[in-house]
Amino acid sequence: MEPVTAAPDLSVSLGPLALANPVLTASGTFGYAAEFAQLVPLSRLGGVVVKGISLAPRSGNPPPRIVETPCGMLNAIGLENVGVERFISDKMPFLRTCGCRVLVNILGDSVEDYATLAAKLTGVAGIHGLEVNISCPNVKKGGVAFGTVPEMAAAVTRAVKAATDLPVIVKLSPNVTDIVAMAHAVATAGADALSLINTLIGMAIDARTRRPKLGNVIGGLSGPAIKPIALRMVWQVAAAVDIPVIGIGGIGTAEDAIEFLLAGATAVQVGTANFYNPAAAGEIVAGIEDYLRQQGESSVRAIIGSLRLEA
């Protein structure tokens, strides 16, 4: 393979949504983008996914909300957010100026909540797509998470699709026996793309005080620790569905991101890495470009799913 001298083409499409490059920031780890504006050249990113938004504002869980774990962290933020009205009035003005795609992560307690949210966000200038967080409990079904039952996940997907003409990405929970079954259900229900994975449920205890380290007792595990699990799930799902997949989980370097692209992801999201290295997402864009040159590829699309399994 010859080194290529022209700048490689980094653009990808998530169904109807075109991205300048495949690197997004993950919901809940990048605030509403303004928080990182001084540290990250936002216009160089493929896009940002904002913190999960609900209909009403939520104040979230009692502290402590954050615990470090080996190569990872647990969070039990409890979906604190400003609510959809204030999101549109207070946060969108900055987001419209940030020069990259803006995806809004939405969450609800019921199928109707999701649909209402989708409708409210549709037509708001500067929003390029919705990401549906189905890791939340369905209060009408005894608190079982939408993302653990294929029918419930499909119902949310259908409701959101019916309520909006924006591209709809459904974000899968990894806390399931069969991630492929979840992906199938959601794809069949009309999702334009999938993103995975959300956090794994974990826990930490303070031996000295004998108390949970999180106010909420359990929380979501993220960071490099979960990368091998995320990569496996993305590989399984990308092989099984026809819609694009966004890989998420422990991505902190270009090499990490490339692993996900090779496994079949069309794009990636950088989450926890934004905390320990705000420069990560930008470094990943540059690193993918370098990799493509080294590998003699003129487009990032050429490496998507190009994992070699033959001996």
Add this chain to the structure above:
Amino acid sequence: MEPVTAAPDLSVSLGPLALANPVLTASGTFGYAAEFAQLVPLSRLGGVVVKGISLAPRSGNPPPRIVETPCGMLNAIGLENVGVERFISDKMPFLRTCGCRVLVNILGDSVEDYATLAAKLTGVAGIHGLEVNISCPNVKKGGVAFGTVPEMAAAVTRAVKAATDLPVIVKLSPNVTDIVAMAHAVATAGADALSLINTLIGMAIDARTRRPKLGNVIGGLSGPAIKPIALRMVWQVAAAVDIPVIGIGGIGTAEDAIEFLLAGATAVQVGTANFYNPAAAGEIVAGIEDYLRQQGESSVRAIIGSLRLEA
């Protein structure tokens, strides 16, 4: 709380199986104990669980079989083992001398395999219990892992219980939506105790060669990275079943082990830590003793499940 001066009582019972202390070594990470004999005072351990044994010898997966990941490792050993006959003739003689409890981890392709194995091991001098690894594929059911379907797990448990009068511990797979449902099924089927967790399914890719890093493409994730997930599952299961639970997953220090005991585990197993620190299991026994003194407890049984949830 007053510091206690008499040596705290470390003994625990896994149903019918009494242990001098709650620290075991995990299957597949301690060979047949002889491999560690020069580095670890075996008689100081609560017990050892030997590498998973099948009816016929197995040669395992093609290399590479091991990949390091952030604070963890993936293994795709492929259940290489000497088979039950050679295990009894070649490995048991040393195991009988090691001065601690010996548990044999068994695995099969069918319910019958498990039962046959249990029968063959019953009555062999020096074996104190069986640990049933149900993370293996059921070849009669299209390769779905026994440990992901409650009915299949229950069937294996019943068959093993019927074939032996040894204590039967069933080892749960974490790759499920509802670990409590699995635990219930297995407890109801007659298991004397549960151990959890086995490895999480993961994957790693070499970006340069675009190949999987494991010969088997996917493998099992273990080590400190998975500790928060394991602890959460142990806490959920210990609260839900009446039989003793053995906590496994990323335990490398006394503090880690104590977190599991507080969450409700009656004993723990040390796995991957044996590789990076062979002294770990011994250090954990000593560390639990120190902790009990500091906390003014005269018995380790006093701290099991003593997590404080009230504010």
Add this chain to the structure above:
Amino acid sequence: MPEYQENSIVQKIDRLAETLYRLTLRAPLIAAAARPGQFVMATCGPTLDPLLRRPFSIHRCSGPETIQLLIRVIGRGTELLARCRPGESVSLIGPLGRGFRLPAPTTPVCLVGGGIGIAPLLFWADRLDAPERCAVLLGSRTGEELTELTAAFSQLGCRVETATDDGSLGHHGLVIDLLIPHLTTVSKVYACGPHPMLAAVAAACRSARVPCEVSLEAHMACGLGACLGCTVPGADGRYLHVCKNGPVMAAEEVAWNR
């Protein structure tokens, strides 16, 4: 306010006491922008474990291009930082958060520091227009920890009083005991230290109707207001985020009883 991700270079590391270190770092961008009470998020080691940055107050801007951190070794991250050697680099993000707000000109103020909470107060004393108006009350377990710090405040012209748990230096007891007599004369109190100390200071100031600012701690993932992890309960029933609403807050903003 400007924020930077800057690779600082360790210039010096002094061990002030058993578990207390002072790190001098060349970090020109952060040094130029820093204001007293602000903090940095520092990477503690070269690998992914420990994963998260650690928050540290800016102890001093010791030159136009250098900052100092005062570090108490309590766990893995601070242990790794204490092993740094000159020439090595430490990635910093900063300056972050809201710092101390100026008191009325020329009125007497009290700075109250407990343990490692003394860290941000030196920078504040340094920048206050008239250090002579500062009574600096420092509390600590033992006198050893206070020797160098007392000297630094005295050099600035502050009046320093000390309290130690073991009575090895100054008052044998709590720093709050030193504060009470001052409350009739000072126009403002600035406090940083363990939560129970801050609660006591806040209560005393409230009774005496003296305005009080406190610098709080919380576990942080980002330091930027993005993760929403660093919550403390606010007096109005809402949650405050230490990294954005603070770390320095008016004592009455905080719900002390919860």
Add this chain to the structure above:
Amino acid sequence: MPEYQENSIVQKIDRLAETLYRLTLRAPLIAAAARPGQFVMATCGPTLDPLLRRPFSIHRCSGPETIQLLIRVIGRGTELLARCRPGESVSLIGPLGRGFRLPAPTTPVCLVGGGIGIAPLLFWADRLDAPERCAVLLGSRTGEELTELTAAFSQLGCRVETATDDGSLGHHGLVIDLLIPHLTTVSKVYACGPHPMLAAVAAACRSARVPCEVSLEAHMACGLGACLGCTVPGADGRYLHVCKNGPVMAAEEVAWNR
């Protein structure tokens, strides 16, 4: 054979070339028990990342209580080791595995080392009864890497020949080229280096009917025969485990074509 988990103390660290370091470690138990061809499992850093120990051949027992490792920096673990400073400790497990087996007395032998594979050969040459009977053939990318090592073998009385990829020292080409002429005279060949080099050496020895021992590499978790991770395909269709069946094996035990 005895095995120890020993906290060794770094005595010296020499940089021999751009990415090549020699670590001298005080490890009395391991030094006393070590035999040429054996290896140690070393912890690379103070935290859980990197998690696993790294295998390194024992390069030399440089005194009764010290061993040396020759370390090529290729990744995170070796990078951390290269940053060690005298006085720091490195946890070792060893001596591990099967070493080189003695040749017939007084017959001439060849030691063939490529790149970092040279590491175990110095210890072997050191312990061979008559070093004069040793022809040591060393290959490397550049001459810089070989200067110190050549000198060490020469000092022992071995005849050294070198080959470099860039022709900067000795033969411009592969070390296997140096071996061919010796195959008519030597009674045994000992080789350590990259897999393709070993395959070529094994093939040449097989043709010439010269017995050959090779030291292999595989990713290892335990080094103790417990994890079953360090597999290479054996000639008999079964898997060999490098840490127990090797690292030194007879060339004919290995399935070279797979």
